[in-house]
Amino acid sequence: xxxxxxxxxxxEVKKGTTLLKACLENEIYIPNLCYLEExxxxxxxxxxxxxxxxxxxxxxxxxxxxxxxxxxVRTDTPAVRRxxxxxxxxxLSTHHVDCRNCPxxxxxxxxxxxxxxxxxxxxxxxxxxxxDTAIDESHPCLDYFxxxxxxxxxxxxxxxxQNGKAVITFAKRGFDTVVSFYGAGxxxxxxxxxxxxxxxxxxxxxxxxxx
Amino acid sequence: xxxxxxxxxxxxxxxILEEAQRRKNEFEADSAxxxxxxxxxxxxxxxxLETKKAFEEALDEQNIKARIHTVGCIGHxxxxxxxxxxxxxSGFPPIFYPEVTPGKAKMLVKFFLKxxxxxxxxxxxxxxxxxxxxxxxxxxxxxxxxxVVMEKCGHIDPEDIYDYxxxxxxxALEKVLRRDPVEIITEIQESGLRGRGGAGFPTxxxxxxxxxxxxxxKIIICNADEGDPGAYMDRTxxxxxxxxxxxxxxxxxxxxxxxxxxxxxxxxxxxxxxxVTKAILQAKELGLLGKEILGTSFNMDIEVFQxxxxxxxxxxxxxxxSIEGYRGMPQNRPPYPVHKGLWGKPTVINNVxxxxxxxxxxxxxxxxxxxxxxxxxxGTAIFSIVGNVTHPGLVEIPMGVSLxxxxxxxCGGIPNKKKFKAVQIGGPSGGCLPAEFLDTPIDFDxxxxxxxxxxxxxxxxxxxxxxxxxxxxxxxxxxxxxSCGKCTFCRIGTKHLLNILDRITIGEGxxxxxxxxxxxxxxxxxxxxxxLGKTAPNPVxxxxxxxxxxxxxxxxxxxxxxxxCRKLTAFYIDLEKCxxxxxxxxxxxxxxxxxxxxxxxxxxxxxxxxxxxECMVACPPDYDAVMTVSPPELAPVIERPKEAVExxx
Ligand SMILES: Cc1cc2nc3c(=O)[nH]c(=O)nc-3n(C[C@H](O)[C@H](O)[C@H](O)COP(=O)(O)O)c2cc1C
Ligand code: SF4
Ligand code: SF4
Ligand code: FES
Numbered sequence: 001x002x003x004x005x006x007x008x009x010x011x012e013v014k015k016g017t018t019l020l021k022a023c024l025e026n027e028i029y030i031p032n033l034c035y036l037e038e039x040x041x042x043x044x045x046x047x048x049x050x051x052x053x054x055x056x057x058x059x060x061x062x063x064x065x066x067x068x069x070x071x072x073v074r075t076d077t078p079a080v081r082r083x084x085x086x087x088x089x090x091x092l093s094t095h096h097v098d099c100r101n102c103p104x105x106x107x108x109x110x111x112x113x114x115x116x117x118x119x120x121x122x123x124x125x126x127x128x129x130x131x132d133t134a135i136d137e138s139h140p141c142l143d144y145f146x147x148x149x150x151x152x153x154x155x156x157x158x159x160x161x162q163n164g165k166a167v168i169t170f171a172k173r174g175f176d177t178v179v180s181f182y183g184a185g186x187x188x189x190x191x192x193x194x195x196x197x198x199x200x201x202x203x204x205x206x207x208x209x210x211x
Numbered sequence: 212x213x214x215x216x217x218x219x220x221x222x223x224x225x226x227i228l229e230e231a232q233r234r235k236n237e238f239e240a241d242s243a244x245x246x247x248x249x250x251x252x253x254x255x256x257x258x259x260l261e262t263k264k265a266f267e268e269a270l271d272e273q274n275i276k277a278r279i280h281t282v283g284c285i286g287h288x289x290x291x292x293x294x295x296x297x298x299x300x301s302g303f304p305p306i307f308y309p310e311v312t313p314g315k316a317k318m319l320v321k322f323f324l325k326x327x328x329x330x331x332x333x334x335x336x337x338x339x340x341x342x343x344x345x346x347x348x349x350x351x352x353x354x355x356x357x358x359v360v361m362e363k364c365g366h367i368d369p370e371d372i373y374d375y376x377x378x379x380x381x382x383a384l385e386k387v388l389r390r391d392p393v394e395i396i397t398e399i400q401e402s403g404l405r406g407r408g409g410a411g412f413p414t415x416x417x418x419x420x421x422x423x424x425x426x427x428x429k430i431i432i433c434n435a436d437e438g439d440p441g442a443y444m445d446r447t448x449x450x451x452x453x454x455x456x457x458x459x460x461x462x463x464x465x466x467x468x469x470x471x472x473x474x475x476x477x478x479x480x481x482x483x484x485x486x487v488t489k490a491i492l493q494a495k496e497l498g499l500l501g502k503e504i505l506g507t508s509f510n511m512d513i514e515v516f517q518x519x520x521x522x523x524x525x526x527x528x529x530x531x532x533s534i535e536g537y538r539g540m541p542q543n544r545p546p547y548p549v550h551k552g553l554w555g556k557p558t559v560i561n562n563v564x565x566x567x568x569x570x571x572x573x574x575x576x577x578x579x580x581x582x583x584x585x586x587x588x589x590g591t592a593i594f595s596i597v598g599n600v601t602h603p604g605l606v607e608i609p610m611g612v613s614l615x616x617x618x619x620x621x622c623g624g625i626p627n628k629k630k631f632k633a634v635q636i637g638g639p640s641g642g643c644l645p646a647e648f649l650d651t652p653i654d655f656d657x658x659x660x661x662x663x664x665x666x667x668x669x670x671x672x673x674x675x676x677x678x679x680x681x682x683x684x685x686x687x688x689x690x691x692x693x694s695c696g697k698c699t700f701c702r703i704g705t706k707h708l709l710n711i712l713d714r715i716t717i718g719e720g721x722x723x724x725x726x727x728x729x730x731x732x733x734x735x736x737x738x739x740x741x742x743l744g745k746t747a748p749n750p751v752x753x754x755x756x757x758x759x760x761x762x763x764x765x766x767x768x769x770x771x772x773x774x775x776c777r778k779l780t781a782f783y784i785d786l787e788k789c790x791x792x793x794x795x796x797x798x799x800x801x802x803x804x805x806x807x808x809x810x811x812x813x814x815x816x817x818x819x820x821x822x823x824x825e826c827m828v829a830c831p832p833d834y835d836a837v838m839t840v841s842p843p844e845l846a847p848v849i850e851r852p853k854e855a856v857e858x859x860x
Binding site for chain 1: 538546691693697699702703704705706710727731734737738
């Protein structure tokens with residue numbers, strides 16, 4: 001076991017645990033979108049889970065750092081919050097905020113983060129840039145909403161895990177990156193009818209079952 | 212090691228060396244004139260193959276026997292196609308001819324090879340000291356360079372392994388095979404060699420980490436992705452002297468304990484792919500690669516992998532993903548590739564130039580290498596210098612030379628009597644430095660401190676006519692498109708930076724934009740996952756730091772001081788300078804915006820003008836009457852005469 005100090009609270013966790021997991025297990029919430037406990041290595045793509053470790057110059061992503069004995073950690077320094085707010089605003093600048101009509105309302109990870117960071121969901125600092133396609137309806141039983149998706153990749157991971165090979169993947173590059181149902185043509189050829197993994201894992205309601 | 216085995220590489224290699232020497236002697240003893248033509252991609256692009264054909268035809272027609280020797284690139288891009296003619300019987304030393312067109316080639320065969328007249332007006336210089344023709348070594352473009360990595364480029368035929376061997380190639384490998392691998396790593400550590408792929412990580416240390424990694428199967432990768440716009444030194448090296456890179460790879464594999472290596476080349480480099488593939492085959496045939504190299508128990512194979520050419524695939528973890536068949540997306544480090552790289556195996560990834568530095572270091576020793584360059588950045592730096600300089604091209608200089616020496620002495624300064632404004636170093640990840648920084652020595656640490664970076668060695672020189680906001684926009688446009696899309700800051704942040712810059716360059720910047728550019732840039736730098744995002748804001752941050760006044764002019768006065776942002780600039784004709792009756796600019800305007808005034812001078816219809824600048828090019832230098840002005844409202848209003856208005860309808 002390893003002992004560390006997070007925001008002046010002493011916690012004890014198993015050796016080899018990531019800092020993010022250690023905090024979450026001890027009811028210290030750190031904003032995170034791309035972290036899944038069962039992943040061997042975190043993909044570290046959402047850039048939300050910053051924390052400050054004593055002795056380190058800059059905040060680091062807590063999902064990629066393993067705990068060490070006597071580590072002293074702060075989760076809310078100005079530098080940490082600045083990066084988190086900045087990343088969060090960037091995500092919101094590409095997010096179509098319409099909570100009332102969204103299935104994730106009230107359980108959405110973005111709502112939770114907004115509350116913690118005290119950033120309004122309708123951020124005004126950055127220009128809103130939405131994708132042209134509001135819904136990808138090409139899948140026989142699922143719909144995908146690019147302007148909700150935060151590209152955390154969890155759906156792709158669970159799909160791969162559940163079905164051996166992923167029906168969904170990332171497509172395009174850079175700013176245009178989306179999740180795509182490549183070649184998911186016929187329902188009989190894909191496991192999606194009986195599986196709901198991606199819909200359940202999505203933190204923001206960007207994949208839904210067709211009505 | 213058994214002493215017999217220890218001597219084996221030496222015995223086998225001396226046989227190979229003898230053959231190489233025999234061929235070289237045969238070539239040199241031939242009294243026929245020798246024509247050396249540079250046929251790397253840059254030469255070919257300037258017509259070197261046509262030049263070669265013209266030589267062949269002319270020799271045939273004139274019935275002259277001469278030997279054509281195709282070589283790689285010597286880096287003098289401004290002079291391509293480059294030809295060196297070595298005609299001993301004429302009594303002249305070997306002569307360097309720049310810009311040899313097919314016509315010039317035929318002329319040289321007729322006058323020089325047939326009649327013995329070297330046509331001195333076409334000569335750049337002699338390549339050896341002599342009493343007749345000034346040597347090229349008198350030009351600073353030649354004598355201030357220090358060639359370690361590119362020493363043989365442009366002198367040997369890249370497609371003939373014996374050319375390399377006769378010039379001292381593969382002796383370092385032979386030497387290495389008789390030594391202990393650990394000694395080799397120590398030697399590289401002592402040389403102070405730092406990786407030339409951008410970050411400057413100590414090469415010896417990297418090798419040592421990989422050697423000590425537990426997993427037995429280790430892999431070496433030569434990184435030749437080279438995606439920076441305007442950078443082409445790795446391509447040139449592979450095309451001009453592939454064996455020096457391969458030799459470096461084999462030495463690395465021996466030192467680290469690997470048996471497998473890959474050369475990761477972008478598929479947009481077909482000539483490099485072809486030449487490296489051929490070089491590997493040739494090395495195998497001679498037993499310098501493959502099983503039991505030079506009779507030892509050391510086996511090693513090299514394969515070529517063609518990458519699809521994304522800039523981010525040059526980042527080592529993305530490169531590994533791409534070889535493994537996944538999307539080229541960077542991964543979090545640690546684990547570092549030296550611990551867990553390709554297929555989970557310990558992997559050394561080194562840049563082309565890093566590997567090409569190895570044979571000279573082994574041959575001449577760490578102490579010799581340390582004498583070149585500076586304390587913390589030993590050795591040489593290779594830059595591809597483009598933009599507003601008189602002699603663009605590839606330059607290899609000792610580290611520590613100042614930017615001023617490089618730009619003004621070696622590359623001939625700024626053409627057209629313009630003033631130097633800035634230099635962008637390190638490609639899209641680097642920064643723009645203004646004139647105050649011209650005394651900065653070129654080395655890893657000084658450049659980083661100044662806000663630029665060594666990067667992979669792209670350098671763009673800019674004169675007073677450049678707009679620094681537009682330059683920042685240009686680089687951001689590149690990185691934004693090349694972002695892999697994985698992480699939030701880079702994927703979305705660079706898009707916002709670009710949108711803001713776009714806005715500013717069309718005069719729609721808002722007062723808060725500069726603040727936003729600064730803070731967002733800082734956040735992207737600290738928050739991004741990989742080096743692409745961490746460095747993408749550098750052009751914005753440095754131009755904000757050193758050229759804030761230009762940003763302010765755009766935002767507050769809608770004025771572009773460099774007069775390049777089209778929306779903020781107008782072209783007009785100075786009636787004092789315009790020559791009555793001259794029509795030079797009329798026909799070149801694609802939209803018929805140029806009209807004739809009542810006293811037969813010219814004016815520009817500001818409504819029709821698309822600001823292409825063609826009229827400025829067409830106006831004879833004696834008049835130089837086309838002017839630019841910013842903001843555009845300042846352009847003098849010249850009425851179009853009535854009949855002209857009618858006619859244009
Ligand atoms: C976006 C990005 C692009 C890169 N492109 C290249 C490249 O084209 N060639 C290269 O050698 N290194 C490139 N690098 C650096 C590599 O990740 C790596 O550090 C280098 O190949 C190591 O070799 P060295 O130690 O010899 O420098 C790039 C890094 C980043 C972040
Ligand atoms: S659809 Fe949902 S789970 Fe999948 S990448 Fe987007 S946000 Fe993540
Ligand atoms: S910084 Fe950019 S290129 Fe690097 S992982 Fe993030 S999105 Fe991809
Ligand atoms: S949870 Fe750490 S980067 Fe996403």
